Amino acid sequence: MAFDFELILAAAFIITGIAWGIDRVVYHPKRKQLLVEMDPEAVANLDSNAKLRLADTPKVLLEVKSYFVIVAVIFGLRSFVIEPFQIPSGSMLPTLKIGDFILVNKFEYGVRLPVLNTTIIPTNEPKRGDVVVFKYPVDPSLNFIKRLVGLPGDKISYHNKRLMINGKLVDQSLLEELPYSFNPNKEPVKLFDENLDGVNHATYNSYRWDKRLEGDWVVPEGHYFMMGDNRDNSSDSRVWGFVPEENLKGRAFYVWMHWSSWFSIPSFKNNGLIK
Known part of the structure; x- marks a missing residue:
């Protein structure tokens, strides 16, 4: 459990x-x-x-x-204002690293009842490009963090490592080809700058090809499509489907510490807002 x-x-x-x-x-x-x-x-x-x-x-x-x-x-504080989380995996690299400690704005998407997560006071609508913490649809006892890519009604396509939303390719530019990456796979990657409705952020693409991560989807009403920034090393909506609105917990907005393991020294040099 x-x-x-x-x-x-x-x-x-x-x-x-x-x-x-x-x-x-x-x-x-x-x-x-x-x-x-x-x-x-x-x-x-x-x-x-x-x-x-x-x-x-x-x-x-x-x-x-x-x-x-x-x-x-x-x-x-944890239920209605700010909740801390630690990043457990590399699915959001290079934006968030394994061991990053982050803060999540709990009232960004509405004031919600603790545990039940039911909205009692609406506030803001989720926006494309937000980094969101949510309850994993397959097992709601688990918290996941991904980037919101698809809004209700959107048509999402992902083929040949390119993201398309509503028939338009998402703008991206190659920043660097890295011989290896600081993720668990330790493989060469391409570092891109991607623009989601004005939200610029970095993504990784590996040289591997995985047909399971490709497809076409239409986001149902009341649901959202999530993807990891580490595009070829992320279990996200391409694998397990859409995230219901009631599963949203808040928007991740700040990295306040990095501590990769019990035997390492905590670091504060990369603290800052999450893009």
Whole structure:
């Protein structure tokens, strides 16, 4: 089973919140009354922990409820404002490297209910060229990150390593031929600059030929077509299909750290906005 941190955090928020509520309604009034009835000098000699233990307040309840505020803050920030992710694969090279730590704008595509991911307050529409984090359609417990290439109603074609949208070839220019690349395949690649509706970004194409990544698609309403910038080393909508709107989690906008492994030194030299 995949590690679903969002679900675990939501459960922690509910459990600590219930503990806080029970203490506030049941035990807090009793403690307050006891403190009023006690001798002022005795009250002055009690530390904060001793005061909390008055009225036979269960120790477990106090321990659990003590985490409520910090859990609530983290849960709120991750659910509605900004969520951090780490890049686990090379599918978005050269834009995002394995080990990049990124920030995702959670309200870019609407304020959504945690876990359920249902939009409750619409904000902006997804745009072609956005780098998007979404729930993997095949297994929603997994988070994927790709570039949004196709909007609802678009006709997408990918043949001979060229991308075509609605009958028009996407502009690209060759920047460099690299003898090898810093991806898991360690193979020669061509580095291109691609323009998606005014969004310029870099892509890799290898010299290999994979017919499975070629085809023609029409994007259904309420869905999006995603592709990795590492075009020949990306499992994306060409392989597993379209991404429903309700699976979108947010737009990746900033790299704040790179840490490739536990035995390496974190780096901040390539921090910056994601193009």
